[in-house]
Amino acid sequence: MLRSLRTAPLPLALVALLAACGGEAPAPAPSSEPAAQQQAPASGGEQTPDAGGRVITVEMATDDAGNNVFRPAEVSARPGDVVRYTLVSGVHNVHFVADSSPGVSGLPKAGDMLQLQGQTWDFKVALPAGRYFFQCDPHALLGMVGHLTVAP
Numbered sequence: 001m002l003r004s005l006r007t008a009p010l011p012l013a014l015v016a017l018l019a020a021c022g023g024e025a026p027a028p029a030p031s032s033e034p035a036a037q038q039q040a041p042a043s044g045g046e047q048t049p050d051a052g053g054r055v056i057t058v059e060m061a062t063d064d065a066g067n068n069v070f071r072p073a074e075v076s077a078r079p080g081d082v083v084r085y086t087l088v089s090g091v092h093n094v095h096f097v098a099d100s101s102p103g104v105s106g107l108p109k110a111g112d113m114l115q116l117q118g119q120t121w122d123f124k125v126a127l128p129a130g131r132y133f134f135q136c137d138p139h140a141l142l143g144m145v146g147h148l149t150v151a152p
């Protein structure tokens, strides 16, 4: 199940669209594109790291005590790496909040909610060196936050 989710084929156009989604002003999903919304998986789509890059797994979980966490919460990556947020339990998303990184382009759009165990949301790192805040929107106030540190 995990594998089938990860390898579920995406329409190429959708992959290109996701890969191209960059740092433009975040626009709410237009309601005039119901077809695109229906086809969009609840993930950032599988990304492939650049040559020499790596895939970095970050778990998203609601543990037995009810704590909502990113594991690890402090992530280090280089440009060309892929950060693969992977749902372990609970319902979570990933949101690199633009207000926390003023003036930065290349932040991904807020991710959709992941609900199925093993579901993933990939972010291919294409950001200048720095430390970027991300959160799970429904659990940010409960401490489900983290940082991505991009090395030069």
Ligand SMILES: [Cu+2]
Binding pocket: 068, 090, 091, 092, 093, 136, 137, 138, 139, 144
């Ligand atoms: Cu969450």
